[in-house]
Amino acid sequence: MGARPSRRRLPADPPLALDALPPELLVQVLSHVPPRALVTRCRAVCRAWRDVVDGPTVWLLQLARDRSAEGRALYAVAQRCPPKGEDEELPLCALARYCLRSPLGRNLIFNSCGEQGFRGWEVEHGGNGWAVEKNLTLVPGAPSQTCFVTSFQWCFKRQLVDLVMEGVWQELLDSAQIEICVADWWGARENCGCIYRLRVRLLDVYENEVVKFSASPNPVLQWTERGCRQVSHVFTNFGKGIRYVSFEQYGRDTRSWVGHYGALVTHSSVRVRIRLS
Template identity: 90%
Template structure:
């Protein structure tokens, strides 16, 4: 009896068998591999596999398997609005691969939305005693963390710049006229002190010039009123071509000029991208 082949020999045999497949069949096989494994495990195998993973065919097949209404609409758009082939400096492969890897339609593109990582990801300007991070006074539904940012007795502001292309949305898709950008923010006040809150969200081009904006200036919350959280939201649609960034900007302060952190509380900020189905 011959020696039993080792696991390494068996793996090499399977690899050789796959490399003998015609390219069109190999594309079909590789399209069933999860995106992360395609890049980290399959792409380094050989030059032919690398070229397949770097190209659009495998990724289009992966998109085609999503039979939801949004999935079908996305697949149609991907065929109608193909990426131009330019590769982002952080990704050596095509825009469709970035989209499948980053999955921008299934997540919030704001990082550290509740302050669970301190001020990481935010450009912060402190007024009064500055911003602080505290536990929520009331439950915020759907928040990844029940914590919030709190302002002080002078205007405090913070901003996060979302690079939509870096997050995985290719430029031709953004320019298709079929994309909506949904923004939302939760805010509130302490029961014993009133507050003022402002939100401004701007869509910017590649040079960070403003193209369109949304502003919210709710009425100030008065002292000794209910301390419930409120949500502000807006959907950008039909915003034209050339959008690259979302600038998400929050402002807040208290109404009593008290030392400490008694101003507006903000949390669970979100920027989400979706296909317009109607």
């Protein structure tokens, strides 16, 4: 009397086996997985999953979810991206590399402020050579308040950006729907003048120059100013075949003083953007 009726435990539903899904549903499910997990985890599960990750559809579905004006313009170009060829030098399809690297709007210059010394740069030392110091004034938006400093003879450094390796597929580069924005901050010490030069060249796959931008501001005179200013340029309508950006800086002082009293350079940037017009 008063006993509670027993409850029968219902059998648990069997776990969902994703490998039983038809291909069109599997690709929909996997399109919600973050890009890095798709490549490092899902691709190794089985051949069917590998084929999905290696193909363009799962990546097109990810791109289609960006409904901004830039996202819609990018998706229109991505639909024309050819599948990976057997002789292609890079693993994964071009859209996979794009989603992994997220190159649009990102600064493609490595170690732009010298926070990692001279890593990523080809350097030629003049005088007492290049050095890395703290900024004399705040540079807005810089990832590190440090700068490269030149000496009493011409100092040169260069970084070669491989746009395809950074995730911008070749058909997007050739589409006339992108622009390449370059910028550099430079300045002088108050007690010593300096000379600064910037050259940025767009190169083809053989590193032949296609188009270039050069900046040669007037030298900063001794005791006239202290601080940094920006040089910038936007490349548009540069034609087909671009693969690399060669970012080249030159600097020296005007007094031939031993030490590091020449041009200061920092927060260099190369950014790729979608053109909406």
